[in-house]
Amino acid sequence: MKKGRIYALLAVLMVSAFASAPVSGTLDDLVFYYGVGSLAVDLDPHQAWDSASIDLINQVAEGLFGYDLADPELGIVPVLAAAAGTWNAEATEYTVTLKQGVTFHDGTAFDAEDVKWSFDRLNWLIENETSQLAELYEPLAGTYPDTPLLVESVEIVDSYTVTFHLNYPYVPFVPLLCFSGSVILSSESTPAEELLDIATDFLVGTGPYMHTSQSSRFTQTYYFRDWHGTRPDNYLREILWILYEDGTAKNQEFLAGGIDWVDGILPEFLQQYNESEDIMLGDQRQGTVILYMGMNNKQIDLTMRQAISWAFDYDYVIEELALGNAVRLTSPVPEGIMFHNPDLDAPFYNVTNARQILIDAGVADAAAPLEDDAYWLALVDDGTPLATYNYTWNTGNEFRANLGILTQDNLKYIGIDVELTGMTWAEYLSRLLGDFDKLQLYMIGWGPDYNDPSNFINPLFSNTSHSNGAQVNDPHLQDLMAAGLIETDPEARRDLYYEMQEYIVETLMPWIFLYVGLGYGAWSVNIGGILRNPMGNIQFSSMYWAEDVTYDEDTIFPDTIDTGDDDATDDDATDDGPGIPGYSFIGLLGAAAIAMGEIGRASCRERV
16 A cells, blocks of 8 residues: 655644744735634545545545536536446446546546446445445445345446446436545555545545645645646635634634635624625525434334424524524425425424323323413423433534523423433544434434435435434335335336425424524635535635736646655655645644644534
8 A cells, every 4th residue: 555645734733832823815825725613534535424524525536427516406417427327228237438538646547447446445345344335335225134235346348438237226326426435536546445544645536636735733735737627717726724623713714814715604703794895795595404303213202202393492493593594494305405395294383282192192191281381391390201301412512502401491391301411522423423322312414415315315214324313213214215216217206205205204203303504605705616506515626716816836836646655754744855835834833823623523424
């Protein structure tokens, strides 16, 4: 294995001496500063399943297909493919002609061998239980345990043509090829049978930007001169991703002009952004990240879940906790994703209805008064609740803390006691990533990997999914999920997903469906070409400086990535190698000073 050469930020050891050093102004040094709440935690596309890691991967590596982010409908377009592929009659073979003249960041040429090698590597990692993406590439395993991987093999037809042989028809296959786990990697610079290590390796793809360095404080990417795509004038050559664990500090730095863009703006800054002459505030749009409160379906039965769903004050969450910057979530498939069902009868705040459910099921006394709040409150206050559940959240997250208080107050009115347990992020994350029996009520979010309803429903409700924190295990839903994946008739497939959503929301009620955010875009007036889109994907290659700029190309930017060798050490940062071109030692100190903090690991696609 070729080890990547990582140039350590030695300045971190001395950062306190330069704590006041600012980030340089944008057009003064021509560095694009991007403030983020989390840096990449998994560099390997065959492992990464958190949004921060995927955002980085999508700049560096490319798949055969991608989304046209300028198209509101997110049409699928060829990237490393030369054109759309063709299916055989049984929908088990998909043939793709590849683009020619494409080069990897290590200087090697892209061809059919790289496509086969990349998918062979992915399959090997999955079969050896090394990749957490397994459920996306063996999607029927939850229903049919003996069902093999989706991609049986990749056949090289010629140097620029491949055929994917599938073990079974799978309708979302082309959208899956748009996902970061399907990008094509350089076989010369990527280990075949182990994951890339973010501390020692480089990610080498064919994308518009090269991954040049990473520390616990920032990530650095440079443009790739030989990229095969089309760039605008005055495009961004250098991007520094800077970590801010404190969202307020990040927004303050953005407002002060120290950074050009942030991965999330706080509502309390909106007025200042709107009044600033240096910030462009975009219109408010609905996203596709869903926020919900999971209910442990193993420990909270159907009757209790239904009663809880009707006893929850959804309007308070949206109007008070989210400050009006959200809309009610009424389905696990949000608006903007294929086959979203807009006609569901989602539960709303109706305490009387919730109490009636408990009485009809024999959980509450048949003579319990429906309208007497004092009676139901006394069940909890006197220590004789109908049930006691725990609400868990990560301390430091004020929204989730307040949601717990609201939940405790709401459920008290139907005789349910809620205990509140705050814990560190690491403790909370360990439960979200598999220790599900220790969760009863908890808040989490989910964003799309690709534009298909199965990408929301199957990971979140399949009985073998690692993302099914609510531990849903419903045979009827399981059969519907399997059928939706292989149904090739579009209308029949839409009907299946409509039925799934109706069953989940109106009958099963596995979660408290909270909201989808309404977000504003905000960026420096020095920048153009930001493509806001329902998927929330970033495309730095379309962005540009709004004013004419001049770069010293030959002395600042490297041509390719030097992946180094096994003997490379951090000490090499002081030699005559590429180091971190364009930065002085003092400049790095300043960049690190404003980004102190540790990375919180989030190795799942859930937006936590």
